[in-house]
Amino acid sequence: MSEKQDRLLLVYRSNAIYYSDAASLIRGDWIEDPIIGFYFNRLFLFQPSVIHLVANTTDIEDARTSLPPEMHDKDYLFLPTNNGNSYNSGGSHWSLLVFDRPNNVFRYYDSMSSSNLVSTKLMIERICMLLKIQKTSLIIEKCEQQQNDLDCGIYTLLYAKTLILRLLALSKANTPPLNLSSSPSSSRNSPRSNSSSSSFLSSSSSSGGDLDDRLWSIETLEMSARKKRKEISKIISKYSKSNRFSFF
Numbered sequence: 001m002s003e004k005q006d007r008l009l010l011v012y013r014s015n016a017i018y019y020s021d022a023a024s025l026i027r028g029d030w031i032e033d034p035i036i037g038f039y040f041n042r043l044f045l046f047q048p049s050v051i052h053l054v055a056n057t058t059d060i061e062d063a064r065t066s067l068p069p070e071m072h073d074k075d076y077l078f079l080p081t082n083n084g085n086s087y088n089s090g091g092s093h094w095s096l097l098v099f100d101r102p103n104n105v106f107r108y109y110d111s112m113s114s115s116n117l118v119s120t121k122l123m124i125e126r127i128c129m130l131l132k133i134q135k136t137s138l139i140i141e142k143c144e145q146q147q148n149d150l151d152c153g154i155y156t157l158l159y160a161k162t163l164i165l166r167l168l169a170l171s172k173a174n175t176p177p178l179n180l181s182s183s184p185s186s187s188r189n190s191p192r193s194n195s196s197s198s199s200f201l202s203s204s205s206s207s208g209g210d211l212d213d214r215l216w217s218i219e220t221l222e223m224s225a226r227k228k229r230k231e232i233s234k235i236i237s238k239y240s241k242s243n244r245f246s247f248f
Contacts, residue, residue, distance in 0.1 A: 006020050009021075009236065009240040010236065010239045010240040016034065017034050017035070017038055017236055018034070020032070021034045021035055022035070022233065022240075025229040025232055025236075026229070026233060028226070028229065029150055030150045030152070030153065031153040031154060031229075035153070035232065035236075036080055036153050036156065036157065038232075038236065050066055050067065051079055051080060051081060051123065052082075053066055054066075054067075054123065054126045054127070054130070055081070055119065055122055055123050055126060060126065060129050060130065063126070063130070064130055067130065072131070074101070075100075075101045075102055076098060076100060076101065076163075076167065077099040077101070077127070078096065078098055078160050078163075078164075079096070079097040079098070079123060079127070080094060080096060080097075080156055080160075081094070081095050081096070081097050081116055081119055081120055081123050082095070082116070082119065083115075083116055083118075083119045093115050093116055093152050094116075094152040094153045094155075095108065095109060095110040095111070095112075095115070095119075095120065095152070095156060096108075096109040096110075096156045096159045097109075097120055097123055098163060104133070104135075104136050104137070105137045105138070106120075106124050106127075106136060106137070106138050106139070107139050107216055108120050108138060108140050108141060109141050109143045109155075109156075109159040110140075110143070111143065111144070111145050111146040111151065111152050111155035111156070111159075112145065112152060113145070114140060117140075120138070121138070124136065124138060139216075141217060141218065142218065143155075143159060143217070143218040143219065144220055144221045146225065151225040154225040154229060155221075155225065157228060157232070158221050158225070159221075161223075162218050162221060162222070163216070163218070166215055167215075170215065
C-alpha cells in the first residue's frame with residue numbers, strides 16, 4: 001500500500017479514518033472497523049471497540065468504566081457485535097444486537113442467519129452483568145440476508161438506521177409505549193435452549209402482535225448495500241474536506 005493510499009483522512013471524535021478504510025467502501029470489500037465506529041459515533045451509539053472490550057475483558061468492573069454513563073438512561077441500546085476475541089480483535093463477521101429496555105428483551109439481527117449467535121449470547125451475558133439484569137429474553141429477528149461474504153458490516157449499519165428511523169417515527173406519532181414483553185411472534189426463530197446457554201436468557205413463543213412485527217422485523221431493507229456504501233463514502237468525504245483532507 002502506498003503512502004498516499006494510507007494517509008489520514010479525518011479524525012472524528014475517537015475515530016481515525018484512513019484512506020484504506022474509506023477505500024473499502026468503494027471497492028465493495030469487507031468494511032474496516034473504523035468505518036462502523038465512525039457511523040455509530042455519529043449516531044451516538046456504542047463504539048465497536050467498547051463492545052469488544054466488554055465481550056473479552058476478564059474484569060467486568062474494569063469494562064464498566066469504559067461505558068458511557070448515559071447508557072443507564074436509554075430505552076434502547078444498539079450494540080454492533082462481531083466474533084472477534086482477545087486474540088483476533090477484528091473478527092470476521094458483524095451483526096447487530098439491540099437491547100429493548102422497555103420490554104426487557106435483546107433483539108438479534110444477523111445478515112448470515114445466526115452466524116454470530118455464540119458471540120451474541122456472550123455479549124448479552126456481559127451487558128446483563130453491567131446493568132444488573134437478572135432475567136431477559138433473546139429474540140432472533142427476521143432480517144434481510146446478505147448475498148455475498150463481504151457486506152455484513154454494511155447490513156449491520158442498515159439494520160441500525162432502519163430501526164432508529166422507525167423508533168423516531170413512533171415517538172413523533174405520540175404512540176403509547178409498546179408492551180412487547182409478552183414475547184416474540186411465533187413465526188420468529190427462537191434460540192435453542194441447551195445446558196451451556198447463559199442463565200440470564202429465556203425464550204418464549206407466544207404472539208407479540210402485528211405492531212411488534214412491523215416495528216422490529218426487517219425482512220426487506222429500503223436501501224441496498226451498494227447505495228449504503230456510497231452514502232457513507234459521501235459522509236466521510238464531507239468530513240474529510242471540512243478537516244482539510246482531500247478524499248480520493
